[in-house]
Each structure stands twice: as C-alpha cells, then as structure tokens.
Amino acid sequence: MKPVAGTNAVGLTNNQSTLSWLMQLAVPVATLIAFGVHLLFAKNAPPLETHSYILLFWEILGVSIVLAIAQTFWAGLRQWMRHMWPIFTAAILLLGVWDAITLGFHLLPLPYFPGPAAVLRSLISDRALLLDSTWHSLVLLLSGYTLGVIVGLISGVCIGWSSSVRYWGMPLLKVVGPIPATAWIPFSMVVAPSAIVSAAGLIALAVWFPVTMLTASGVSNTRASYLDVARTLGAGRAYLIFRVAIPAAVPNIFIGLFMGLGASFLTLVVAETVGVKSGLGWYVSWAQGWAEYGKVFAALVIMAAFFSTIMTLLFKLRDRVLVWQKGMIKW
Amino acid sequence: MVTRNVVAASALRVQEVRKSFAVPDAPGTMRLVLDSISFSVAAAELVSLIGPSGCGKSTLLRLIAGLDFPDAGKLLVGEEKILGPKAERGLVFQDPNLFPWLTVRRNIEAGLVARGVLQEKRTEVDEFMRLVGLEAFANSYPHHLSGGMAQRVALARALINHPKVLLLDEPLGALDAFTRMRMQDEVLRLWENRRTTMLLVTHDIDEAIYMSDRILIITPAPGRIDRKIDIELMRPRDRTSESFLRLRSEILEHLDLAGKTTANASA
Numbered sequence: 001m002k003p004v005a006g007t008n009a010v011g012l013t014n015n016q017s018t019l020s021w022l023m024q025l026a027v028p029v030a031t032l033i034a035f036g037v038h039l040l041f042a043k044n045a046p047p048l049e050t051h052s053y054i055l056l057f058w059e060i061l062g063v064s065i066v067l068a069i070a071q072t073f074w075a076g077l078r079q080w081m082r083h084m085w086p087i088f089t090a091a092i093l094l095l096g097v098w099d100a101i102t103l104g105f106h107l108l109p110l111p112y113f114p115g116p117a118a119v120l121r122s123l124i125s126d127r128a129l130l131l132d133s134t135w136h137s138l139v140l141l142l143s144g145y146t147l148g149v150i151v152g153l154i155s156g157v158c159i160g161w162s163s164s165v166r167y168w169g170m171p172l173l174k175v176v177g178p179i180p181a182t183a184w185i186p187f188s189m190v191v192a193p194s195a196i197v198s199a200a201g202l203i204a205l206a207v208w209f210p211v212t213m214l215t216a217s218g219v220s221n222t223r224a225s226y227l228d229v230a231r232t233l234g235a236g237r238a239y240l241i242f243r244v245a246i247p248a249a250v251p252n253i254f255i256g257l258f259m260g261l262g263a264s265f266l267t268l269v270v271a272e273t274v275g276v277k278s279g280l281g282w283y284v285s286w287a288q289g290w291a292e293y294g295k296v297f298a299a300l301v302i303m304a305a306f307f308s309t310i311m312t313l314l315f316k317l318r319d320r321v322l323v324w325q326k327g328m329i330k331w
Numbered sequence: 332m333v334t335r336n337v338v339a340a341s342a343l344r345v346q347e348v349r350k351s352f353a354v355p356d357a358p359g360t361m362r363l364v365l366d367s368i369s370f371s372v373a374a375a376e377l378v379s380l381i382g383p384s385g386c387g388k389s390t391l392l393r394l395i396a397g398l399d400f401p402d403a404g405k406l407l408v409g410e411e412k413i414l415g416p417k418a419e420r421g422l423v424f425q426d427p428n429l430f431p432w433l434t435v436r437r438n439i440e441a442g443l444v445a446r447g448v449l450q451e452k453r454t455e456v457d458e459f460m461r462l463v464g465l466e467a468f469a470n471s472y473p474h475h476l477s478g479g480m481a482q483r484v485a486l487a488r489a490l491i492n493h494p495k496v497l498l499l500d501e502p503l504g505a506l507d508a509f510t511r512m513r514m515q516d517e518v519l520r521l522w523e524n525r526r527t528t529m530l531l532v533t534h535d536i537d538e539a540i541y542m543s544d545r546i547l548i549i550t551p552a553p554g555r556i557d558r559k560i561d562i563e564l565m566r567p568r569d570r571t572s573e574s575f576l577r578l579r580s581e582i583l584e585h586l587d588l589a590g591k592t593t594a595n596a597s598a
Contacts, residue, residue: 225428232396234418234492235445243444247432324432324472
C-alpha cells in the first residue's frame with residue numbers, strides 16, 4: 001500500500017518541497033471537468049435532484065484547494081496526497097463519465113441506471129433508513145461471523161490435532177462443507193425460530209467451512225521439529241496445542257478468516273433478500289420493488305464502503321497478529 | 332580402570348541398543364539402522380559422535396531424547412530409564428527451530444513456560460540471555476537473527492531447563508566456517524560454565540577433536556560404534572598443533588578418507 005520510497009504512482013520523485021503544479025491542480029481541474037459535464041446535461045434532470053450533487057462539487061473543489069495550499073508546509077500531507085491524488089482524480093473523472101453515459105447520452109436505459117446526482121440524492125434523502133439497514137446488517141453479520149469463527153476454530157483444531165477426530169470429521173467436512181450455505185435456506189427457515197436466527201446460522205455455516213478447513217490444515221502441518229523441540233523442553237499436550245500448533249497455524253487461519261468473510265457477505269445479502277426483513281440486502285430488494293433504482297445504487301455504495309471497511313479491519317488485525325512474519329513473507 | 336570409573340559416574344548409558352526402520356520403497360522389509368550400540372557418558376563429559384551421513388547418529392540422538400524408541404536395548408539417564416522426552420534431556424538441532432512467533436526472550440522462556448515454572452525462575456531468563464550475549468535482541472523476532480545468533484538462542488533455550496544431558500545434533504552444521512569456529516568456543520564456554528554433560532553429533536572431524544573429551548566413531552549400515560578415542564589434548568586446544576593434526580589424520584585414515592595414500596593402500 002505504501003508508495004515505494006523515491007517514486008510514486010506516476011513516477012515523480014519525492015524529494016521536492018512541494019507538489020508539482022500538475023499534481024496540485026489535478027483534483028480541482030478534474031472536479032471542474034466533471035462539474036462542467038454535469039451542468040451540460042443537468043438540464044435534462046429535475047433541478048431538485050442535482051442540488052446536493054452540485055454542492056458536493058463545490059465541497060470537493062474547496063477542500064482540494066485548501067489541501068493544495070496546506071501541503072506546502074505539511075510534509076506528511078504532501079506524502080499522502082502524492083500517493084492518493086492520482087486515484088482521486090480518476091475517481092472524479094469517472095463521475096463525469098458516468099454522468100455523460102446516463103444523463104447525457106442515455107446510453108443505459110432509465111430508470112435502471114440513474115446518474116450520480118440521483119444516487120447522491122437517494123443517499124441523502126433516505127439516510128435514516130439506510131443507516132438503520134446498515135446497522136441491522138452489521139449486527140447480523142458480526143453475530144453470524146463470530147459464531148462461525150468460534151465453532152470453526154474449535155472444530156479445525158480438533159480435526160487438525162487428533163487423528164481419530166480427523167478420521168470421522170474430515171469426510172463430513174468434505175461432503176457437507178462445499179454446499180453453499182445459501183442452499184440450506186429452505187431448510188433453515190423451517191428449523192430456526194426466526195428469520196434472523198436462521199440467517200445468522202447460515203452466515204455461521206458459510207464461515208465455518210473455510211475456517212475449519214484452513215485451521216485443520218495449519219494445525220496438522222505444524223513442523224514436526226517444533227513439536228519435537230517443545231517436547232524436549234518439557235511441554236505437555238496443552239502447550240503443544242495452544243502454544244505450538246495453533247500459533248504455527250495462525251497464517252493459515254487468517255486465510256480461512258478472509259475466505260469466510262467473503263462467504264459471509266454473500267450469505268448475508270442473500271439471506272436478507274429472501275427472508276430477513278431488515279438490512280442492506282432487504283433494502284436493495286425493497287427499493288427495487290418500488291423501482292427506485294437511485295436507492296438501489298445508494299445501497300450498493302453503502303455496501304461497498306461497509307464491506308471494504310470490515311475487510312480492511314481484518315487486514316489490520318492480521319498485520320498486528322502476524323507481526324512476527326514481517327520481512328519473512330511479502331503480502 | 333578408567334572405564335570403570337566412568338561407568339560409575341555416568342550421566343548417560345546406552346546398552347545394546349538396536350533400531351530398525353521400515354523401508355519406504357519396499358513394504359515389509361526393515362533396515363537395521365543401529366546395531367548393538369553401547370557406550371556411556373560421564374557427568375560433565377563432552378562426547379562426540381562422528382561418522383558419515385546415514386550412519387544413524389541422529390537416530391541415536393532421537394532415542395536418547397525420547398522422541399523415538401529402540402527395538403531392543405536400554406537407555407538410562409543416571410539410574411532412570413528413558414521413557415519419553417523430558418526437560419532433563421535438551422536437544423539442539425542443526426536448524427535452530429526457534430518458534431518464529433515468539434521473540435528471542437520468549438523463545439528462551441519457552442521451557443520454563445512449558446514446565447509451568449516461569450514465575451519463580453523469571454530472573455534466570457536474563458541470566459541466560461546474558462550468557463549467550465543476546466540482551467540487545469530480547470524483543471527481536473527470530474527471522475531478524477543471523478544463523479549464529481539463532482543457534483545461540485536455541486542453546487540458551489535448551490540450557491535454561493538445566494538439562495542433565497544436552498544433545499547436540501550437528502548444531503553448527505549450517506554455519507559458515509568463521510562463525511562455526513567462534514560458536515565452537517561459545518559452546519565450550521557454556522559447557523565449562525554449566526558443567527552440562529554434552530553429546531555432540533557432528534561430521535566435522537576438526538570440530539570433534541577441538542571440542543570433545545572423547546570421540547566415538549560410528550560406521551554405517553548398520554550403525555555400529557567402531558572406535559572410541561580419548562582426546563587428551565590440553566584445553567584450550569590449538570587447531571594447528573602437531574598432536575591435533577596427528578589425531579586428525581588418524582581419524583581420517585580410520586574412516587578411509589585420508590586421500591591418495593590410503594585410497595591406494597586400500598585399493
């Protein structure tokens with residue numbers, strides 16, 4: 001993620017005391033271009049819809065100019081801008097392209113593909129419900145994920161450590177595990193007392209499989225010499241499991257956690273679409289039912305931010321836990 | 332006379348030990364790896380086992396460590412039979428095998444944690460880190476250490492349990508020649524400092540002569556003790572002295588490795 005010392009994404013050297021004019025002007029100019037595109041086509045759209053979008057342009061313009069001034073005496077900010085500005089510029093220009101395709105030339109059919117202004121307006125006008133849906137999704141996701149991880153770690157360690165548990169457990173894992181958790185929906189809705197519990201159970205199931213698989217393989221592939229050394233140091237079984245096999249399996253376990261997280265997002269959205277009456281998945285299908293595609297896109301924007309934030313947090317956790325690997329392995 | 336005294340005070344006794352392994356390529360057949368091995372090591376003695384690779388040296392060490400069991404024969408530490416791995420028999424491999432997820436300090440502590448005595452013996456951790464000169468690296472992770480440093484941590488980790496016997500399985504085999512010689516002195520210093528009984532497996536003849544009180548030469552297929560040589564050179568030893576070199580060529584000749592003259596003689 002960090003820029004390579006001495007160069008950056010566009011190959012400019014870092015030892016300047018200020019950003020080049022090109023870099024300083026990139027974001028404001030891109031904003032003006034996207035703004036211009038919007039104004040050019042906005043006459044096709046109701047003025048109410050474009051109000052907050054225009055406001056957003058002014059804000060970006062203002063902030064980018066302030067930052068361009070601030071970076072002349074703040075090296076940390078300059079470093080950050082040097083790295084982030086090219087991608088910001090591209091993102092803003094992309095908004096202009098989106099505007100041109102939808103509002104401008106009607107290349108994509110309405111109402112299915114609203115322009116950025118309409119999406120922004122939905123985002124703002126329906127913020128209370130969106131926030132509430134995000135909160136419900138978060139609670140459901142975390143409860144299902146946590147449950148799946150706990151059960152997965154326990155079953156993974158048992159399967160990985162004990163050959164008799166492996167003998168009986170592995171076939172079950174291999175047969176049942178690959179079934180997508182969402183395929184259990186008809187069944188889980190009958191068994192579980194409520195749609196929420198059923199959804200949490202499905203998410204847990206989706207997470208459980210990869211976490212178990214990767215934990216088991218990590219534990220059973222612990223280097224034999226680590227175990228030998230520990231035994232000659234006087235280690236008993238508890239030490240061998242909890243202080244040798246499990247720490248040795250942690251890199252693998254994290255792969256399982258990442259795979260499980262991806263599976264949990266998918267299961268969450270599907271479960272919310274078909275059973276649960278709250279959350280972002282429900283919101284998308286509800287908005288679609290009313291043909292409010294601006295709201296559908298708004299929910300997708302929130303989902304993108306929501307899921308990638310959770311993913312980033314897991315990456316941060318991994319970097320912290322696996323600090324002993326730093327320099328040993330390139331991520 | 333000398334032998335009797337040694338047996339009386341021996342820390343480790345190996346009696347008529349045999350060990351065979353199944354041959355992976357030919358199911359049902361067994362390969363005899365160790366055949367009637369007998370020797371004893373006195374308390375505070377440093378004995379080397381040398382021999383070509385595949386002669387069963389490492390297998391013997393694993394039997395003494397309790398990580399494997401003999402088909403026949405007896406292994407005793409003091410008067411006690413070896414029934415499994417125990418902290419009284421430390422083992423250091425060629426690969427230091429430090430736990431990569433623990434810092435240097437926590438690696439050295441591992442034995443105390445494993446035995447549940449960290450609380451009362453915490454002060455010893457500092458003592459052992461000083462002993463191997465790694466105080467400055469207490470909080471480093473193993474992958475930041477050089478080979479020699481990592482092996483010093485491994486030695487400290489094994490020694491903190493005050494083992495009656497320290498088993499060294501080619502501990503310096505992976506080091507470059509310079510580090511290796513420095514580490515030989517380091518191990519000798521630890522040995523003199525702790526008076527620990529040491530059994531060193533090596534295939535470096537110079538190392539064996541430089542370090543040990545006694546050398547046991549093992550011949551392969553199946554592994555047998557072929558010869559026992561007492562090294563009576565004064566310590567610290569001079570690698571270039573005449574008596575050192577004489578011992579060296581004696582052992583080389585014994586192993587048929589001396590070079591041209593012996594090759595011709597045997598041919």
